[in-house]
Amino acid sequence: MGSVRTLVGVRALRTMALAGASLFALTAGATAQQATARLEELSVEGTGRGAGATGGGQSAQRGADGRAAPEDPRGPVTGYVATRSATATKTNTPLIETPQSITVVGREQIDAQKAQTLTQATQYTAGVYSGTFGADTRVDYFSLRGFIASDYGIYRDGLQVLNYGFGTFKVETFGLERIEVLRGPAAVLFGAGNPGGIINQITKRPTTQPFGYVEVGGGSFGQVYGAFDIGGPVDDSGHWFYRLTGFGRQGGTQVEGAPDDRAYIAPALTYRPDAGTSLTLLTSYQRDSTAVTANFLPYLGTARPNLSGLRIPRSLNVGDPTINTFQREQAFAGYEFEHAFNETWTFRQNLRYSFSDAFQNSYLNQTGYADAAQTQLARYQFLTSSKVGIFQVDNQAEARFFDGYFAHDLLIGLDYKRYDLHDNQGTNFAAGYSVTPLSIINPIYGQILGRPAPYLVNSDTFQQLGIYIQDQIKLTDRLTLVLGGRQDFADNVVRDRLSPTNSSRRSDEAFSGRAALIYNFPEGLAPYVSYSTSFQPQIGSDANGRSYAPEYGEQVEVGVKFEPVGYGFFLTAAAFDLVRQNVLQPVPGTFFSSPLGEVRSRGVEVQAVANLAQGLNLVGAFTAYDLQTIKGNADQVGRTPTRIPEVLASVFADYTIPTGDWRGFGFGGGVRYVGRSFADVANTLTVPDYVLFDAQIHYTWDNWRAAINATNLGDRRFVSSCISANECFYGEARRVLASVSYKW
Template sequence: MRSVHTRVGGHELRHGLRQATLAGASLLALTVGALAQQSTRLDEISVQGEGGNGGATAGRALPGPRGPAVAPVEDPRGPVNGFVATRSATATKTNTPLIETPQSVTVVGRQQIEAQGAQTLTQATAYTAGIYSGVFGADERVDFFTLRGFVASDYGLYKDSLQLLNYGFGTFKVDIFGLERIEVLRGPSAVLFGAGNPGGIVNQITKRPTLTSFGNVELGGGSFGQTYAAFDVGGPTDDKGQLFYRLTGIGRQGGTQVDGADSDRIYIAPAVTWRPDGGTSLTVLTSYQRDSTAFTANFLPYSGTVKPNDFGLRIPRSLNVGDPRLNTFQRAQAFAGYEFEHALDSTWTLRQNLRYSFSDAFLNTYINQTGYADAAQTQLGRYQFLTSSKIGLFQVDNQAEARFSDGLFQHDLILGVDYKNFTLHDNQGTNFSAGYAVDPISILNPNYGQPVRGRPAPYLVNVNRFQQLGLYAQDQIKLTDRLSLIGGLRQDFAESIVEDKLFAGANSRERRDNALTGRIALLYNFDPGIAPYVAYSTSFQPQIGPDVITTQALVPDRGEQIEVGLKVEPVGAGYSLTVAAFDLVRDNPPIPFNFGTTQLGTVRSRGIEGQFVANLAEGLNVVAAVTHYDLEYTKVRSPSLNFLIGKTPTNIPETFASVFADYTIPFGEWRGFGFGGGVRYVGRSFADQNNFFKVPEYVLFDATVHYNWNDHWRASITASNIGDRRFVSSCQAELSCFYGEARRVIANVNYRW
């Protein structure tokens, strides 16, 4: 790696990075010193560890103005009771009740994931407000989603509060069998995370070691010949109660809704927690995952998918535009890191979260994206596309939290220094660069096994490097027993480098940026469990790589939002309702364009969201969501783009709603028998920048039947899109449309001890 020595905002970036390292070392040094002098217990230990959904973490309740600390009912990194979560650490990086969080948050727990039979992040968030999952249809490679109208699966995907950067064809995808909960945080959150999409982030919380021993084995299978076997075991490893473990794994194999395109996976995740005393915890989280699948998104024309083509034909949803012999996607990824926490005393707690992430992926396939190759519209044109990518991502987040009273107000203060370093080796090639043609494929009688005429030649060989240093502070202040104020500021220093290896550096670019972002919010808690709030926040997301049109480095993505909301969560009522209205402006959102990325201008998103989650009665759980927003371009970066003003970006439905209910009979002869179902509505979206072509609305139905017996066994059958409706999830352009998921039926049997 070549040396880069620059000045950012009057300060040397290298000096800033050195300070981040020293800050992390200082936190550990303070911890070691504290351990040598004392063994401080936390006020209370949060323990949630029953069955296969347990978690073992140390935490303290925020001392309230009316009395001493109280043990939290729920661990914000542990299991959710039923469907209704009460706490989260994503929005504030502190253990905060959702009813006291002035931001729109939805938590999807393990029980809801299992009730819905979800096997991917896309499926698990299908009943969540503000998020549209499966933007590119049944894509096996990546979980694509939008938040508040903006693509967020690139910079908005997190794992255990550390970012998973998905840039270009360098990607990560986490198997949700290894997750305890999924938290969808809507709106800008750059103050604490220094990154992410202004529309929000999705934080995937990994399963952690438990205080009690448990085991879980599951076998299942279903549509397209899919079968899988999974296990999840954990508990203490010593008599002193200081060392705990968890081992989670799953293996999948079988087909997909695309003919000849398999989807196989191996996932294994060992985790260990060491707790030498009540005030100290070190959790090591690791995982390895290998995917062997195919390119299934297909990039099909509007004519023939959304509507019949000129000759009344539709392209089969199961058509493999590639070739079973030449449609390969493979990825190996690994995560290794730890979460360290130590309570110095009754006021100060130190934390350090660190992870190194690695991904190595390869894709070689035929793609359409060029429309029909004949006048009869029975042949699809194709080109061959090959890409290989390697990602190395190092991140560390150092935090110091203080909970105290200044004599007038209660404070929960968090100070932090975080740093990330991202490197992507990105190689892309096509048959166009190699000078040979690819035969078209018939939509009526596809002929596979044709000879491969060559190997794609590279048109891009880049090394993209990105590093970012952030200093942040946030204070949650109890102005009165009921009125809370949250304020935060963050200063970021970022550097992005593109090294062109193909053309001897002719297209190499460097860019350095810095920004100050902030958030301020007020929330008032009424006695019945009603909490109105108002919040203002800004965001800053440096971009990676070049602009495919200007060839210059992409400029930072910036956001600004005003949000007002209402939360209803009566004590003991077993339900939660969140309603939020927002006005969000995003400058320079990146969009895909001609094998690359560009930025067109400023987009405004204004809308309202509602999320209802309830454990209504013993055995009855319900989740419902509604979302509506208006999206439009308000500014453009070039006069040639003036036609976009007032237009809505493609790919993005502006209205969607859903409801899902699950009931298990709690007593009597039918005790343990359960059933449920859901309805999902997605409104129309646009397929071209001029908004001439529309993708129509659609409604899908889901169902589930299950039976629990002997407190150990569970069998279930779940079906999504039970009517097998053929629909297009979205179109990126008139020649790039994507079929949504076909009917998916999964049956499984589970044994727990």
């Protein structure tokens, strides 16, 4: 059945590609002579048509109908309400015309909440459970529509940021302009990603207007930080623009003896020789120095009291401060090129090389207690060294035209990705020595016994080539049909340096597609329906050296969007039925995974964002799932997978007084509810639900702004999730930050 589906898909893709090529030949020749005159009429700030246009950071203007003027899909969001995105379709498409559930978190909302991580920035977003593995300073963890998406589901500027095993990246949020959460399969355009969705982080870009910004702050756990952001024209020619963003932080965390230091610098440069051509160089370097803060702790002692009636202190360093370390250097270097040949055809090429070099040495608890009274945590020592290199290029040709009957926005693309990982992992077990247990009542440190020996030394290479085509067809002025198809070719090679006979190679190919309809009523109501499939080749191999089979997904989604003209709010609601096949799940007590089988996620999501009045912004979300394993081991079928809460609700508001004696003074806050989840496969252990409160006050005068932000205001101790009865994670403690900023 799978081969038949692939064959049909390939034929369909070839037919669509040939049609697109013929169309290009007919259209390009007819319009070439008019191209120069048309391009001269375009604004130097960008055409507003292609996804690569960059804005000058100006506030959105409104037309006669009350709607905001077209915003740059990679530029600033006015208030909290975004109107356009280039993530769901890879084209500059209004959100109200996009037949898929998507939420955009803009810079203003990130700053208002003082979100310092991707986890914190998405806590008020529908369909997302942020901080799945607790207060982890190493990686941003989250789930989308009930599925962990921190590995294949993180993107930056439309290109994947892969986190496989211990080869990881973490993007500094101060360097972002917006964060776009796309829910549901996106493989038809991206060729990879969790079927629950992806999170695309949009980097700050050069602006046409000169500006400057500096900020200093500090707060909980002795943290202090400084940041700057400057940019504008390089010269008077109107062709060169720059931006330089930097961030530095030092201090501790909620875990004693665990630092969280960072240095980040991001130069960017744009060249626009004419109104239809732009080349933007995007680079960044980041160095992190932290420790393991997401301790693997037993269920008894965290979610519930243990046999001695005790709970493990949230601040306990399960490792040893003298060796508990995590160091990472990462760099991104690439460009975005765009050229409009004429009013019909635009070509774009996005290219990037990403590099990460990480080292971790720590004591961990993952096997429970070492004594019957449950006061001593069993520990082992884990050491890893991982180097990652990712080369990616995405070529796109977009044509906007009218065929005599329908208006089209046709996109044809070819992308390539190569991922290289050098992965070294070792433990004390392989070295033949034991690690002293740690008392949760009177912890004693400094007992360093040896150096771990390797149990895994692998060199992994993953390559993927994909060709895709998408057509957004205006059947009428209000009815839009979106059709898309993609053919992928993937190759996965695992070279086992310790046991060469366990080396493996696997090649896969698959077709994925999407069909969707959306109708836009004049009042701003837009119901839609979509069907989509996904394909995710898996990197690496299991404990026996066998390469993982690819993962597949299939989803039906119906929804409605509401953006009434001139009212300043956007409401979306969606219901979906999603099935994920060949799901990998961690094997408790190991660093390996195994295919679980099939999991179904059914649910509803509601998201509201609003600029309700001058100075008043609001965001609210509600999510409810029905997660169930429908194929797998006998003890798993019919059960709900662990670590995923099935109900999420949140609301956040911020108000700044616009006039009068108190002008510039503001305040706000939010409430987050997270429902219960399960801590074991049999669903006999539950992780309790919890409610958290956030608050802030701020004052703006002239170009200055001072603010105090607090998250988890009541300092509630809660468990964010459990993988098993011996692997639970504490969530973030109360975090208070005071900041002062100046802009010019």
